[in-house]
Amino acid sequence: MSQAKEEGSTTKNTTSEALASEIHGTTDLVSKLPTREGWSEPLVLYKNYWFRPHLAANIMHVQNSFKPRHDDTILALNPKCGTTWMKALAFTITSRFREAPISKTSHHPYSPLAAPNFIASWGCRVVYMCRDPKDTFVSRWHFENRVSREPNISLEYAFSMFSEGFSAYGPFWYHCLEYWKESIANPDKVLFLKYEDIILEPVKYVIRLATFLGAPFSTKEEEDGIPEEVVRLCSFEKLSNLQTNQTGEFSRRGNLVLEKSAFFRKGKVGDWVNHMSEEMGRKLDSIMDEKLKGSGLVL
Secondary structure, eight states: OHHHHHHHHHHHHHHHHHHHHHHHHHHHHHHTSOEEOOSSSOEEEETTEEEOHHHHHHHHHHHHHOOOOTTOEEEOOOTTSSHHHHHHHHHHHHHTTTTOGGGGOOOOOOOOOSOHHHHHTTOSEEEEEEOOHHHHHHHHHHHHHHHBSSOOOOHHHHHHHHHTTOSTTOOHHHHHHHHHHHHHHOTTTEEEEEHHHHHHSHHHHHHHHHHHTTOOOOHHHHHTTHHHHHHHHTSHHHHHTSHHHHSSEEEEETTEEEEGGGGOSOOOSSGGGGTSOHHHHHHHHHHHHHHTTTSSOOO
């Protein structure tokens, strides 16, 4: 027994040492990446995308260590494109209301795992949802100002950075485009959805999502209105009013204080018109048209 304990302790220590060594290595790599100031904290450029330094280190670690199962599902959304909503939909669909699962679910941090082609190579399912970049930008701007202890970033300054591709997890258009291309190349592994489409026809897309996740609704379930019940349980009003999502801090790091309620604002389509000028809207539309030209993707 004593020998077994010693062997177990040795293995644990070896694993801990290896992990510590890897973390130190990735931290060292991150410190050497191009860095730029501008948003609530500096961002580093890693593989053509901008990340908060600690997330870049996490991504490196995941790429080296994460081994998903073939039946895993990864939700790979850009922030402020409906991550909380999509997580709730996927969880409720696959759990089928077991003890009202949504009432026990709190928000988890969005953690970009890797480039879409890298994720697709794992063989598991990937669900991606994009959103009108104008609404995404406005939501992102509100979020950054809400969680930062620093003075607020002006809308104009934030827009100038976003429209040149400088934002956390950006450039936004490259993120959308890469997943779009991967969904065309591997439609059985990557499901590409649009926020606005689901808002317009929620039941239709809940049924489609369930089929993709390998948990299709039976004819009886559809007749009994189960897809509609999923939509109701996962509505913005329902999720935002859950006690677990209304109070308390989710995390605190440096100049950022992330309250659980910060993950919810309006969830509306077209709210950008209440914040951005028409000229800003046209400029961002023009940029997206140019960046997505020839791809078949329209946002």
